[in-house]
């Protein structure tokens with residue numbers, strides 16, 4: 001893998017900063033000091049409360065790990081953070097805006113500043129891995145930006161040789177790195193990753209972690225949900241991360257076991 005030129009991630013066409021009131025502020029320039037803020041948020045499915053009155057603040061440039069047992073609600077919490085779900089009670093603020101009050105276009109605009117690595121890393125199997133990575137730009141009429149960034153991103157995640165291959169031809173670790181490149185190609189201020197090292201070996205987990213740390217050193221705010229305690233321990237020497245544990249509807253600072 002090669003170092004990523006920070007310029008790639010800073011490129012942002014002016015039109016993506018304009019359409020929605022106040023969304024033009026960059027991370028760190030948002031109203032208040034949080035990039036994303038959950039304020040006494042409650043959420044549940046089909047009348048069953050998953051968590052209630054949960055609060056979380058992601059400061060610009062911060063690095064957070066979110067751990068907790070399977071089914072505790074980590075994915076749900078992440079989805080609230082990128083306005084894929086709306087809080088039943090309480091407020092979610094994204095770049096200072098009340099996510100519950102944003103219309104669909106405004107949500108789409110704010111999502112352009114948040115790169116999401118989904119747990120299942122889904123790709124379009126009929127497109128090459130390079131085309132899949134470029135897709136977030138292609139679908140938002142920014143295809144012209146892809147050409148320069150794509151080659152560098154493919155090198156950065158070590159997937160240049162696989163650029164023309166189809167997703168089913170890639171290994172689990174290669175798919176995870178492709179998913180990270182796809183999240184990053186939109187030059188987001190925040191990267192939210194759901195189990196980015198699921199189903200990969202230790203070496204690959206370290207490789208993915210080092211990419212995320214590199215992004216954080218460029219000023220990106222990082223939130224990672226993971227069961228991978230080895231990765232969290234390994235990160236401690238390289239990054240000042242806050243480790244949170246979600247269990248029984250409560251979010252708490254992780255204990256000494258980490």
Ligand SMILES: Nc1ncnc2c1ncn2[C@@H]1O[C@H](COP(=O)(O)OP(=O)(O)OP(=O)(O)O)[C@@H](O)[C@H]1O
Nearest residue numbers: 045046050068069070071072073074075076077119
């Ligand atoms: N769309 C949905 N409809 C109904 N229940 C759901 C839905 N999504 C998640 N759940 C339930 O909410 C609970 C929390 O799910 P979630 O995926 O947020 O947990 P998690 O901590 O990310 O789990 P894991 O570590 O296994 O990925 C689970 O019991 C799950 O079955």
